[in-house]
Amino acid sequence: MDLPPHARAVLTGPDLVARNLAGLERDPQRKWMLRRPRAVRRSYVSVVVDGAGDEERWMLLQDEETRDSYVADVLSREAEPDRQAMWLLGQPRAVRESYVADVIDAR
Known part of the structure; x- marks a missing residue:
């Protein structure tokens, strides 16, 4: 996800601020993230933005x-919805963890 310079402060900030900005956002992925609870947004910042982790x-x-x-x-x-991603996100935790270990972490 492409993030503007001030994104870290917004994503880790209060729900009220993030949700108000979500109403102005046009990008569906950023809009979705701004509507997530603060704990989810903070996790994303910690793992993906600050930790250079894999978004998938x-x-x-x-x-x-x-x-x-x-x-x-x-x-x-x-x-053109990514049917494979939709299917994978709906799988049980064990299947998703196996994919992470065998595919993503193996890259």
């Missing part, structure tokens, strides 16, 4: 509500 890895290890909302609010609304 982070998403696959999220809770069901976070993954389901990403599929519904971002992936399914794309002109």
Whole structure:
């Protein structure tokens, strides 16, 4: 996800600030992230932004509500939805963890 310079402060800030900015955001992925609870946004900043972690890895290890909302609010609304990503995000934790270990971490 492309982030503007002030994004770290917004993502780690209060829900009220992030949700107000979500109403102005046009990018579906950034809009979705701004609407997530503060703990989810902070986790993203910690793992992906500050930790230079893999965004796909982070998403696959999220809770069901976070993954389901990403599929519904971002992936399914794309002109050509990524059906494979949608399927993988809906798999049980053991399947997702196996994919992370065998595919993402093996890169």
